[in-house]
Amino acid sequence: MPSPQILFLISPHSRGGEPVNDNALTLPKAFRDAGWQVSEAEHGSIHRTPAGLASNANPVSNFDLIWPVGFGPRNGFFDWLQLMSELPARKVINAPAALALKHGKAAWAEHCPDHHIAADAPTLISAMQAEPGDWVLKPLAGSFGEGVRRLRSDEAQTITEAMSARPGEYFMLQRFLPAIAQGETRTLVVAGRQIGSYLRVPTDDLHANLAQQGRAEATSLSPGQSQLVGNIAQELTRQHIGFASIDTVGDTLMEVNIANPGGLGTLGQLYGRDFGPALVRATESFIAEPLSG
Numbered sequence: 001m002p003s004p005q006i007l008f009l010i011s012p013h014s015r016g017g018e019p020v021n022d023n024a025l026t027l028p029k030a031f032r033d034a035g036w037q038v039s040e041a042e043h044g045s046i047h048r049t050p051a052g053l054a055s056n057a058n059p060v061s062n063f064d065l066i067w068p069v070g071f072g073p074r075n076g077f078f079d080w081l082q083l084m085s086e087l088p089a090r091k092v093i094n095a096p097a098a099l100a101l102k103h104g105k106a107a108w109a110e111h112c113p114d115h116h117i118a119a120d121a122p123t124l125i126s127a128m129q130a131e132p133g134d135w136v137l138k139p140l141a142g143s144f145g146e147g148v149r150r151l152r153s154d155e156a157q158t159i160t161e162a163m164s165a166r167p168g169e170y171f172m173l174q175r176f177l178p179a180i181a182q183g184e185t186r187t188l189v190v191a192g193r194q195i196g197s198y199l200r201v202p203t204d205d206l207h208a209n210l211a212q213q214g215r216a217e218a219t220s221l222s223p224g225q226s227q228l229v230g231n232i233a234q235e236l237t238r239q240h241i242g243f244a245s246i247d248t249v250g251d252t253l254m255e256v257n258i259a260n261p262g263g264l265g266t267l268g269q270l271y272g273r274d275f276g277p278a279l280v281r282a283t284e285s286f287i288a289e290p291l292s293g
Contacts, residue, residue: 003035003037007040011069021260021263031280034277047083065091066084081096084096093242095239098239106140108255111232115175117170117171121156125159137149139166141169150176151173177249180249185219186199186246186247188261188267189229190278191286194229194230196267196271202214203215216270225248225250229246237286244256244258244261
């Protein structure tokens with residue numbers, strides 16, 4: 001029986017320098033070690049021919065699974081997404097439509113801390129002043145903890161300055177959770193299965209991202225966290241989202257990352273074992289599971 005074939009779409013890091021996580025290395029290696037035939041190409045290699053979609057000279061139909069690592073270049077993203085949406089739901093590790101609709105801070109709002117989202121500073125300033133206390137301001141399109149600020153209700157000027165520097169962009173004003181000082185738990189999920197969890201402890205009581213000098217520690221989920229993560233993991237699978245990280249503070253969801261969640265390498269370092277085989281086995285079940293919904 002021929003080995004399954006997987007195509008990873010990996011583009012040069014758009015921010016310059018070294019990538020913030022090691023998915024471009026650890027994910028292909030996990031599948032090579034498991035005996036899969038692994039190919040790599042850039043996101044922009046996807047194109048349509050009269051015979052269907054192809055990547056460079058290879059028909060996409062040759063592959064059992066397509067795995068985009070990140071969004072790829074910003075220019076042409078929605079055109080690329082439209083092409084990718086032609087593929088069957090389980091042909092891509094995460095349903096292309098989900099990349100646009102279910103990734104990031106605005107999704108899964110019913111599980112998140114109280115928050116407001118707007119593209120104009122007066123709206124967020126008014127909300128903050130009407131509800132005294134500590135808040136966190138985040139650019140909605142931000143990542144790796146960039147631009148995240150803790151605010152008091154009287155710090156309106158900070159909102160004005162931050163949003164003026166990124167005109168037209170949406171920002172989230174989210175209620176600050178003191179429990180963040182004890183850390184944010186990241187759980188990697190593949191095909192609804194929890195691959196592993198670790199704690200990201202901030203060094204400044206706010207920024208838990210490892211890219212912002214957060215510290216990684218081994219951890220286990222509390223009963224409340226397990227229920228929350230399990231419920232979201234089931235919903236991810238129903239929406240044909242096979243690979244995600246679920247970030248929680250206590251029993252509260254902070255974010256679901258489905259574009260390029262790092263953590264596989266960190267899990268291996270913390271626990272001293274290879275989590276790649278578990279990831280591959282879960283992926284195989286994702287491909288084999290009958291479509292529903």
